[in-house]
Amino acid sequence: MSETPRIPAGQIGRSIPRIEARAKVTGTAEYIHNLRLPGMLWAKICRSTMPHGRIRHIDTSAAAAIPGIQRIVTAADIRTVIAEPYYGPAFHDQPILAEGKVRHVGEPVAAVLAADPRIAEQAAQAIIIDYEPLPAVYDEVEALTSPVFVHDQLKPAGTFADLKHLAGRRDTNIALDFHLRRGDVEKAFAAAEQVFEHTFRTQQTMHTPLEPHVAVADVRDGSATIHSSTQNPSFVRIEIARLLGWPENRVRVKTAFLGGGFGAKVYVKVEALAVALSMLAGRPVKIALTMEEQFFTISRHASTFRIKSAVDKDGRITARHSEVFYNGGAYADIGPRVAQKSGFTAAGPYDIDNVAIDSFEIYTNRPPAGAFRGFGMPQLVWAYECHADLIARGLGIGPLEFRRKNLLRDGRPHATGTIMRDAATAAVLDRLAQRIGWGQPFNRGNGTLQRGRGIAFGLKAAISPTTSVANVAIAADGSCTVYCGTVDMGQGSTTAMAQIAAETLGLDAEAVRVVAPDTDVTPYDMGTLGSRSTFHMGHAVRLAAEDAKAKLAALAGETGVPPGTNLPIAELFRRKYGMQAGTVIGSGSYLPSYVSPNHATGQTPNATPFWMVGGSAAEIEIETETGQIRVVRLVTVAYGGTPVNPRIVETQWTGAAIQHLGMTLFENMEFTDGQLRNPNFAEYKIPGIRDLPEQLTGEIVDAVQQSGPYGAKGVGETGTFAVAPAIANAIHDAVGVRLMDLPITPEAVYRALRAAAGDPLPEE
Amino acid sequence: MTVSAAPRTIRFTLNGSAVEVTVPPYLSLIDVLREHFDLFGARESCGQGLCGCCTVLVNGDAVSSCLYLAVFADDAEIVTVEHLTADGRLDPVQEAFIEAGAFQCGFCTPGFVLMTKQLLDEHPDPSDEQIGHYLSGNLCRCGTYPEIIAAVKLAARKRHAE
Numbered sequence: 049m050s051e052t053p054r055i056p057a058g059q060i061g062r063s064i065p066r067i068e069a070r071a072k073v074t075g076t077a078e079y080i081h082n083l084r085l086p087g088m089l090w091a092k093i094c095r096s097t098m099p100h101g102r103i104r105h106i107d108t109s110a111a112a113a114i115p116g117i118q119r120i121v122t123a124a125d126i127r128t129v130i131a132e133p134y135y136g137p138a139f140h141d142q143p144i145l146a147e148g149k150v151r152h153v154g155e156p157v158a159a160v161l162a163a164d165p166r167i168a169e170q171a172a173q174a175i176i177i178d179y180e181p182l183p184a185v186y187d188e189v190e191a192l193t194s195p196v197f198v199h200d201q202l203k204p205a206g207t208f209a210d211l212k213h214l215a216g217r218r219d220t221n222i223a224l225d226f227h228l229r230r231g232d233v234e235k236a237f238a239a240a241e242q243v244f245e246h247t248f249r250t251q252q253t254m255h256t257p258l259e260p261h262v263a264v265a266d267v268r269d270g271s272a273t274i275h276s277s278t279q280n281p282s283f284v285r286i287e288i289a290r291l292l293g294w295p296e297n298r299v300r301v302k303t304a305f306l307g308g309g310f311g312a313k314v315y316v317k318v319e320a321l322a323v324a325l326s327m328l329a330g331r332p333v334k335i336a337l338t339m340e341e342q343f344f345t346i347s348r349h350a351s352t353f354r355i356k357s358a359v360d361k362d363g364r365i366t367a368r369h370s371e372v373f374y375n376g377g378a379y380a381d382i383g384p385r386v387a388q389k390s391g392f393t394a395a396g397p398y399d400i401d402n403v404a405i406d407s408f409e410i411y412t413n414r415p416p417a418g419a420f421r422g423f424g425m426p427q428l429v430w431a432y433e434c435h436a437d438l439i440a441r442g443l444g445i446g447p448l449e450f451r452r453k454n455l456l457r458d459g460r461p462h463a464t465g466t467i468m469r470d471a472a473t474a475a476v477l478d479r480l481a482q483r484i485g486w487g488q489p490f491n492r493g494n495g496t497l498q499r500g501r502g503i504a505f506g507l508k509a510a511i512s513p514t515t516s517v518a519n520v521a522i523a524a525d526g527s528c529t530v531y532c533g534t535v536d537m538g539q540g541s542t543t544a545m546a547q548i549a550a551e552t553l554g555l556d557a558e559a560v561r562v563v564a565p566d567t568d569v570t571p572y573d574m575g576t577l578g579s580r581s582t583f584h585m586g587h588a589v590r591l592a593a594e595d596a597k598a599k600l601a602a603l604a605g606e607t608g609v610p611p612g613t614n615l616p617i618a619e620l621f622r623r624k625y626g627m628q629a630g631t632v633i634g635s636g637s638y639l640p641s642y643v644s645p646n647h648a649t650g651q652t653p654n655a656t657p658f659w660m661v662g663g664s665a666a667e668i669e670i671e672t673e674t675g676q677i678r679v680v681r682l683v684t685v686a687y688g689g690t691p692v693n694p695r696i697v698e699t700q701w702t703g704a705a706i707q708h709l710g711m712t713l714f715e716n717m718e719f720t721d722g723q724l725r726n727p728n729f730a731e732y733k734i735p736g737i738r739d740l741p742e743q744l745t746g747e748i749v750d751a752v753q754q755s756g757p758y759g760a761k762g763v764g765e766t767g768t769f770a771v772a773p774a775i776a777n778a779i780h781d782a783v784g785v786r787l788m789d790l791p792i793t794p795e796a797v798y799r800a801l802r803a804a805a806g807d808p809l810p811e812e
Numbered sequence: 813m814t815v816s817a818a819p820r821t822i823r824f825t826l827n828g829s830a831v832e833v834t835v836p837p838y839l840s841l842i843d844v845l846r847e848h849f850d851l852f853g854a855r856e857s858c859g860q861g862l863c864g865c866c867t868v869l870v871n872g873d874a875v876s877s878c879l880y881l882a883v884f885a886d887d888a889e890i891v892t893v894e895h896l897t898a899d900g901r902l903d904p905v906q907e908a909f910i911e912a913g914a915f916q917c918g919f920c921t922p923g924f925v926l927m928t929k930q931l932l933d934e935h936p937d938p939s940d941e942q943i944g945h946y947l948s949g950n951l952c953r954c955g956t957y958p959e960i961i962a963a964v965k966l967a968a969r970k971r972h973a974e
Contacts, residue, residue, distance in 0.1 A: 065910050072918030073906040075853020075893040082852040258857040258865055258919045258953050307919030308953050339858045538917030538954045695913050699959055706955030729862040737947045737957045744958060
C-alpha cells in the first residue's frame with residue numbers, strides 16, 4: 049500500500065496550530081457549559097436510590113415548600129407534553145423520567161425547576177420517593193439465566209433495520225445477539241493439536257469528560273432550539289422531532305466546542321428532559337450535570353469474554369470461538385450496536401479459517417453503558433491478545449512469532465468473509481517490534497524489582513453505513529466557509545476540515561472558517577463518533593469544495609474569463625453581479641458502500657469502509673513485595689492513513705493511550721448491591737501528569753488509506769485498543785503471573801503473585 | 813454560635829479593578845465570577861477541587877475556586893485567566909501552550925495555564941519533579957500531558973528571553 053505516492057506538500061500534512069488555539073488558551077472558547085439565556089430556569093434532577101423497584105409514591109411536599117421553586121416535574125407531567133416519552137438510538141426503552149419503575153441507581157425520577165440552581169438542587173434533595181424493592185441482577189453472565197428481567201419486552205427503535213426482528217421479545221435480558229459462523233468450527237476443534245480456552249473480564253468505566261453533559265432547551269412558538277454538548281446534533285434533532293411528532297425543521301440543535309466527549313455525548317442524553325421541561329415551564333431550561341451525575345448517565349460496558357482456540361502442530365490457529373457478553377446496564381443506549389459491530393472483529397487480527405462468534409448485549413440493573421472510545425474494542429482486544437500470549441506460551445513459540453505466523457494480511461478473507469484491503473497489520477506489528485526493541489536484551493531487573501515486555505494489537509471495522517453531508521460557501525470576496533455537522537470535542541476536526549477544504553480550493557487553511565454545528569445551518573451528519581469524521585466528513589467537505597470549485601469555473605466561463613486566467617475570485621463575483629455580491633455554494637454528500645451481514649452467519653463481502661489497526665508494546669517493572677506496577681516504556685503504533693495535521697494526530701494518539709492507561713491500571717466503577725460507591729474524582733481516579741510512562745512513544749505507520757480523502761482516515765479510537773493486554777503480557781513476562789481481569793491494580797498483581805507462590809491471600 | 817445566611821457585601825480586586833458584590837455566604841468564588849462578572853475561563857468540572865479546571869489566583873496563589881467561598885475573597889486580589897491578555901497580548905505561557913500543541917478539548921487549559929504561571933513565578937527553571945508536583949492537581953482527560961510538559965519548559969525559556 050505504500051506504492052501510492054504521498055500527497056504533494058500542501059494543506060494536507062501541515063501541523064498548523066488548531067484554528068481555535070487562541071480562544072482555548074485565553075479561556076474564551078465557547079462551550080455550552082457557559083450558556084445562559086434570558087429568563088432561563090435551571091433544572092436539577094432527583095435520582096433513584098434503588099437499583100430496581102416499583103415507585104409507590106413521590107412526595108414532593110417538602111420540596112414544594114422551598115421558596116424560589118418554579119415547578120416540580122415527574123413522569124406524569126412529561127406525558128402531558130410528550131405522548132410516548134421513551135427514547136434511545138437502538139431501543140425506545142429509556143423513559144425521560146422513570147415511570148412506575150426504576151431500573152438502576154441514579155435513574156432520573158423527578159426534576160425541579162428554579163431560577164437559582166442551588167435552590168433547585170436543595171429541592172431535588174427534599175423529594176421523598178417510596179419504592180417497593182424488586183430483585184435485581186447486576187452481572188452480565190448471571191443475567192442470561194436470571195429470573196429477574198430488567199424490561200418486560202424489547203422495544204427496538206427501528207432506526208437500524210437489522211434490529212427489527214427483536215421487536216416484542218419477552219422474558220429475556222438479551223437485548224441483542226449477534227452471531228457469525230465461518231467454516232466448520234466443530235470439525236476443526238475435533239482435529240486440533242491443542243485447544244486453549246480462557247475467560248477474561250473487564251470492568252465498568254466512565255468517560256468523565258471534564259465538561260459534564262449540558263443542554264439548554266428553549267421551546268416556544270412551535271419550535272424547539274436545543275443548545276447541547278452533543279456529539280450528535282443531527283441524531284438529537286431527529287429523535288426530539290420524533291418524540292414531539294414534529295417535522296425536523298422545527299427542531300434546531302446547536303453545539304459549540306465540547307469539553308471532551310469520548311462517546312459519552314453521542315445520541316440523546318439530557319436533551320429530551322430539557323425539551324420537556326422547557327415546554328412545561330414555557331421558558332428556557334438548562335440542565336448541567338455534575339461530574340457525579342455523569343457516572344449514572346453513561347459508561348463503558350463491563351464484559352465477560354469466553355475465548356477458545358484450536359491450534360495445529362505448526363502453531364497456526366485453525367478455529368476460534370468467541371463468546372462476548374456486554375453488560376449494557378438498564379437501558380440499551382447504543383449498546384446493541386456495540387455488541388453487533390464489535391462482534392464483527394471479536395476473533396481478532398488473525399487469519400482463521402473456522403470462526404464462531406456470539407456477541408450479546410445484556411440488560412442489568414446497573415447504570416447504562418454505551419459508546420466509549422473504541423466501541424467494544426478495548427474489551428475484545430484485552431481478551432484476545434492476552435489469549436494470544438497464553439497460546440504462544442503454551443506452544444513454546446515467541447509472542448511476536450506467533451502473531452506473525454497467524455497474521456491476517458491484505459488479500460485474505462476476514463472472519464466476516466470480507467477480503468482485507470488497506471489494513472497494514474504487518475506494518476503495525478513490525479514497527480511495534482522495532483520501537484520496543486523486541487528480541488533484544490534488556491534490563492530484566494533483580495531482587496524485588498522485575499521487568500518484562502509485552503506486545504498486543506487489535507483490528508476494528510469502522511462502523512457502516514453512515515452518511516455525512518457538507519456545504520462549502522464562497523463569499524463574494526473569495527473567502528470560504530465550511531458548513532458541516534462534525535463536532536469539535538478536542539480531536540481537531542475544525543482544523544482538519546479547514547485543511548481539507550483549503551487543499552481542494554487552493555487556499556490557506558487558516559483563512560477558512562468552519563462554523564459550529566447548527567442543524568438549521570449545517571447539513572446532516574450521522575455523528576462525531578467511531579473515528580468516522582475524517583473519512584466520511586472529510587470526503588463530504590472535499591466533494592463540497594470540488595463542487596464549489598466547479599461552480600466558480602462555470603462562473604468564470606459565464607463572465608467571459610478565458611480558462612487558465614489567474615483572476616481573483618472576487619473579480620468573478622464583481623463581473624457577474626456588478627458589485628461585491630452573491631455566494632457560490634458547493635455541496636457534498638458521502639456514503640460509503642456496505643453490505644449488511646447475513647443474519648445467521650454474519651458473512652458479508654463488504655463489512656467496513658476502512659479497517660483500523662492499532663497496537664501497543666510495553667515494558668513494565670513489578671515490585672514483587674507490593675505488586676506496584678511501573679510502566680517504563682509504552683509504545684503505541686497505529687495505521688492512521690495520511691495524517692491531515694500530523695501534530696494533532698500524534699497528540700490525539702498518545703492521548704488515547706494515556707486515557708487507556710486509566711482503564712488498564714485503576715479506573716473502576718465499584719458497586720455494592722447496585723449502589724455505585726465511587727462516582728467522583730476523589731474515589732475514581734483518572735490518569736494525571738504523574739501517571740505517565742517514563743517513556744511514551746506514539747507512531748503512525750507510513751501507509752496511505754487509499755479510499756480516504758487525500759489518503760486520510762480517523763485514528764481517535766485506535767490508541768485505546770491494546771494498552772491493557774500489552775501491559776498484562778509484560779507482567780506475565782516479568783513475574784510469570786497472568787491477570788484475567790481489569791483493572792490491573794497492585795493488589796491484583798500481589799494476589800496473583802501470592803497465589804502463584806502457593807500462598808494465596810484470603811478473599812475479602 | 814449561629815451562622816447567618818444573610819448576604820454579605822465583599823470588596824476585592826478582580827483582574828486589576830476594585831469590585832464590590834453582595835453574595836450569600838454559601839456561594840463559591842467560581843459562581844460569583846461566572847454569575848456576577850461574566851468570567852467563564854474558570855470552569856467547574858469535578859466540584860471537589862481535584863481537577864483544576866476552576867483554578868484562579870488568589871493573592872498570587874492558585875486555588876480551586878469551586879471550593880473557595882466567595883466571602884473569603886474579601887480584600888483579596890483575584891486574577892483569572894482573562895487578565896493574562898488584558899493588554900491584548902498573549903502571556904508567554906499561553907504562547908507556549910499554542911506552540912507546543914498542549915491541549916485538545918481546551919476545557920482544562922486555563923487551569924493549566926494559571927498553575928504553570930505560578931510554577932514559573934516560583935521556579936523559573938522547573939525540574940520535571942517540580943512540574944509534576946505543581947501540575948498533579950490539574951487533570952486533562954484528553955491525555956495531553958506530554959505536550960503540556962513541553963509547553964511548561966518552552967514557557968520557561970520564553971520568560972527568560974523576555
